[in-house]
Amino acid sequence: MTGWTREQIAQRAAVDLNDGMYVNLGIGIPTLIPDFLPNDVEVIIHAENGILGVGTYPDEADIDPDLINAGKETVSVKRGASFFDSATSFSMIRGGRMDLAVLGAFQVSAGGDLANWAVPGKLIKGMGGAMDLVAGAARVLVLMEHMNRSGEPKIVVECSLPLTGRNVVDRIITDLAVIDVTDQGLRVVEFAPGVDAHMLRSRTGAPLIIDGR
Amino acid sequence: MDKVSSSAADAVADIGTGASLAVGGFGWCGVPTVLIEAIRDAGATDLEVVSNNCGADGWGLAILLAERRISRVVASFFGDNREFARQYLQGELEVEITPQGTLAERLRAAGAGIPGFFTPTGVGTLVEQGGLVWRFDHEGNAAVVSPAKPVRTFVRAGKAQQFLLEEALPTDFAIVRAALGDRHGNLVFHASAKNFNPLAAMAGRITIAEVERLVEPGEIDPDLVHLPGIFVDRIVELTPEQVAAKQIEKRMVKGMVKR
16 A cells, blocks of 8 residues: 555644644545544634634534534534634634644645645636635645646646745645655655655655755 | 614615625525525615625525626635526626635725725735636636735734735625624624624625514623624514524534545
8 A cells, every 4th residue: 555545644634733723624634634633632623714613513403504614514613612703713814823724735836835726727616715824824734635636746846726825835745745845945754655755756746855865 | 773674675775776785694604695685676786795605506695696686796705606607707797706814804994994904815826916807708708807916015023024905895785694683783693603794794884784583772791792783774683484594505413424
């Protein structure tokens, strides 16, 4: 077995979450992260539509049409939760209080540019809160497949797709590796099982620093 | 003082053709559906709507879209709305695509008397550079695109950083949904149905709130008022049937597999 599954990517990402952190989780793989948090790590999950302290999906009897996450799904809240309006919600993001935003991507560049909201020629759905999140969160973590469905690298020298933010990504976790965006370039922190430097470089569209080289 | 209107129809009677409307709600949550239906019934057209989303097929603002009563929308996300996409792509609807937090702040700023503000959101993207397609022509070419935005450098946390200028978004009217309201217009929202409602209410020159429960002034603890009545001009009390008509877009229960 080469590389990580979606669940294993989430499991690896969960290691980066510490007790007491405020975290915004985007749709897709990031929503799997809470399942992999140890019991002694209490993380407050933010939903940009106005919740701190998002819990699991609710019991049938507790479903409330007025209580949804940013993906429009019914949710529950944890003890100590709070509700607020959308301006307050984005104030805590832009104001730098959100410790971490975890989201997916179409492309990430060597300089940490992120493209995850629009593909020319395809119908634009709007960026929602993604541009605010990456501009404001203290740290931005991208979880994605290393290559797109056409087999092209998603980590590139310069994004060809419209940007969500420029120089905003701190770390990328893919099915193949954990890669940090540094001032010197993309630095490989960890390989997924069965992945080596040669293979990773052949599937990445930008230079990688591996073991300092 | 009594801001209660005799009916939803009465409350929206002066919303005329060409009016701009700030509308509360996120997805299907906290949407003033009864006032939207009243506007549809009243017949105003060529409306400009400011709302995070624009309803879904057959629900919320989509019922105004379906009748081609909206000519321009300011929104952050409009996936999952086929009629919206069709009208946008065929040049029938102008869409000002705006980041969600910027949209919220533009409404808040309008209500707060602040004509514009600098934000880091969108710096280095098409939001700053311009070129987002607001309107297509009937052949599918870009007819109106967003302008470039002024950029300034400020020092924040000891670091020089770029910010772009966004302008406030005042509207002629605002329509919002609240869980609880009194005759003075004080409002209380429930859970995540608060979302854009207080901000839309602040941005409207005339603000109309539909409330799921109406009480007398004094019955809401002043400590617990979410939006002071000064921002609300008219109140419409919903019937139990109208309250019960609330819908859920993605009904998830414990144990379901996450997507």
